[in-house]
Structures are given as structure tokens and as C-alpha cells.
Amino acid sequence: MSGPVRLAWSRADGSRQSLRSLRRAALHDALAEIDGGIAEGVAHDALGRPFCPDSPEICVSATARGTWGAAAAARDLPIGVDVESVALVPEWREIGALVFHPRIGELLARSAPGPRPERFARAWARMEACAKAAGTGIRPWHRGRDEPYRVTDIAAPNGYVAALAIDERPNAGRYAR
Secondary structure (H helix, E strand, C coil): CCCCCEEEEEECCCCCCCHHHHHHHHHHHHHHHHHCCCCCCCEECCCCCEECCCCCCEEEEEEEECCEEEEEEEECCCEEEEEEECCCCCCHHHHHHHHCCHHHHHHHHHCCCCCHHHHHHHHHHHHHHHHHHHCCCCHHHCCCCCCCEEEEEECCCCCEEEEEEEECCCCCCCCCC
């Protein structure tokens, strides 16, 4: 039985806390909310995707950027979460042509230069969240593949954007390991 998605954030404490530590802290908090801390831990498969070996029905996703980490956990719902910093990307057009659907590239090109960095970061976060929910890398998403995901922009700290993708299809289960 699927349930709600739990989202948790972690922030670097000013020390040289690694991105891995940020993801681990956020995952710990999300898992505590979803199962009361029953899941013993998180492992990673050969492709680096996180999973709970003792609780395979719990789906997890984690991300970190800058001083922030975020994680999501849910029962029997493939999910993906991503956070990106809003920054000027001079090569936005070239990068976008490699990974975004042409329609997204056109929307970015029509954007005024001021809001373009946030729009680029948001498009990237949404694409990355979908790829994580699918358990694939980014490449399969770059040419308009039909996405069966509900993608939601989620509140993020100032200077960051974040997205959550959920595969709500009946019997979606987990991706194969």
C-alpha cells in the first residue's frame, strides 16, 4: 500500500560537511518520518541508486547541492528529488540542447535574461527528479520521452530550486536492480 511522500532537508553546519553527509542526514530524517526509524539503513546499487535493503517497499531518493541536502521517502512509490542552485550558466543553450526536450530549450531562449538562471535550474531539477524516479541517468529524458510522473516544484531555500517526481501508476513498484 502506497502512502505519503516524506521530504526532509539538511544543511551544512559551516564545517566542511560533504555532500554525502548532507544526503545521509536528510535520508535519515525522511526515513524516520516514513517508518519510525525501522529501516536499518540505506545501501546503493551498482548504479548508485539508494534503496533500503531491509525494507524494499520503501523508495528513497536523495540529493545535495551547495550547503543543502534533501531526501524523500515513500512506501511503494518510485520517487525522485533534486535540488539545484540558481546560478548563471553561460553555456545554458549548449547544455540545454544536449539534455532538454527542444520545447524546453525554446522556452528558455524566449525567457528574459534575468529570470533565465532560475528557469534553467528549475528545468534541470525537474528533469533530474524524473530520472531518479525512473532509476535511470539523465540521457533517456532529453528528447521528450513520455513521462508518467507527477512532477512538483517544492519550496527550497533562497537561491535554490527543487523538484519532486512521483510515479503514481498502479503497480509501478520499484525499478529493477
